[in-house]
Amino acid sequence: MAYTATGSVDTVAIVGSGTIGASWAAWFLARGYQVRVTDTMAGRDAFVQHYIETAWPALTRLNIPGESELATALKRLSFHGILEDAVVGAQFVQENASEKLETKQSLLAQIDAALPADRIIASSTSGFGATALSQAMAHPQRLVIGHPFNPPHLIPLVEVVGGDNSDPAAVEWALDFYRQAGKHPILIRKEVPGHLANRLQAALWREAVHLVVDGVASVDDVDAAIAYGPGLRWAVMGPHLTFHLGGGEGGMRHFVDHLGPAVESWWSSLGSPHLTPDVKETLVAGVAQATNGRSLQDLAAERDRRLLDLLEALQSSRKPLSQ
Numbered sequence: 001m002a003y004t005a006t007g008s009v010d011t012v013a014i015v016g017s018g019t020i021g022a023s024w025a026a027w028f029l030a031r032g033y034q035v036r037v038t039d040t041m042a043g044r045d046a047f048v049q050h051y052i053e054t055a056w057p058a059l060t061r062l063n064i065p066g067e068s069e070l071a072t073a074l075k076r077l078s079f080h081g082i083l084e085d086a087v088v089g090a091q092f093v094q095e096n097a098s099e100k101l102e103t104k105q106s107l108l109a110q111i112d113a114a115l116p117a118d119r120i121i122a123s124s125t126s127g128f129g130a131t132a133l134s135q136a137m138a139h140p141q142r143l144v145i146g147h148p149f150n151p152p153h154l155i156p157l158v159e160v161v162g163g164d165n166s167d168p169a170a171v172e173w174a175l176d177f178y179r180q181a182g183k184h185p186i187l188i189r190k191e192v193p194g195h196l197a198n199r200l201q202a203a204l205w206r207e208a209v210h211l212v213v214d215g216v217a218s219v220d221d222v223d224a225a226i227a228y229g230p231g232l233r234w235a236v237m238g239p240h241l242t243f244h245l246g247g248g249e250g251g252m253r254h255f256v257d258h259l260g261p262a263v264e265s266w267w268s269s270l271g272s273p274h275l276t277p278d279v280k281e282t283l284v285a286g287v288a289q290a291t292n293g294r295s296l297q298d299l300a301a302e303r304d305r306r307l308l309d310l311l312e313a314l315q316s317s318r319k320p321l322s323q
């Protein structure tokens, strides 16, 4: 199957426009695409419009190539109560409906039936694989996972994963399209629960919970250990390159020979906590102590401010480290 050329995509359909769909809509609009949004919930059009208006200053500050005038950009946004109306004319569909298998399976079959077979469909799902999601589709080969990180209009990463029925060319297409759309896609070669980045987060959090429960440090200090330590390096390069540099002149070769045995010996002492009621209470109390009465809204605003500062600072140097 020859798919529509990625460079000729000018219209994107956003199916399901909650937290993730609204953010995708803001991103694609800022990048100059026509954006056709649909949702089954009444009032989602107002929600999306408000989301985009709120997100726009950040997109403008990050100097996203495309459109800077909100009023002009909004002319390229349309809402459709009927799914088929939204996907008509779109060369790419990003599905972001509620995380329920049956909902997504029947919705994807409906999208599949309405969209010419040369167009790719990507699902934002955090938890399901394309193999399971495509069960009711007549053309399962054009479904891939395109998993973003919240909020997709700010976080560059998109995890692309195919399923047993996905056409390898569809996976390649999605990687190429997301790159052209200004994201940083990575290829995940096989379906694993939670895809990739959430598994890394889960591994780190498992040990963080263990350290708190074992009394090694407070919630606040465990968080500080990341935010003021390795988290800063991880924002600029991943764990492997960080250790390559940790190996000094010998690089990764020296690191695995010299420090590898010590790290390996720690692996055997990493914890496997369970989220029992007691453990949950310990974490909730630890967070309450660390945040000292500050509201969630206040903390979220500070997170977004810091995130934007970081993204802006890194923007000029954001290119593959192989270059």
Ligand SMILES: NC(=O)c1ccc[n+]([C@@H]2O[C@H](COP(=O)([O-])OP(=O)(O)OC[C@H]3O[C@@H](n4cnc5c(N)ncnc54)[C@H](O)[C@@H]3O)[C@@H](O)[C@H]2O)c1
Binding pocket: 015, 016, 017, 018, 019, 020, 021, 038, 039, 040, 041, 044, 095, 096, 097, 098, 099, 103, 107, 124, 125, 126, 127, 147, 148, 149, 150
């Ligand atoms: N929230 C996150 O942090 C996050 C991050 C990455 C990926 N995801 C994934 O993105 C998807 C959406 O998550 P969310 O957090 O935006 O959820 P949400 O509940 O905010 O939004 C889901 C939207 O889908 C709509 N919907 C449900 N059935 C529909 C249908 N048949 N047709 C059209 N719209 C329909 C709902 O009305 C709702 O507006 C999920 O698959 C989730 O796993 C979420």
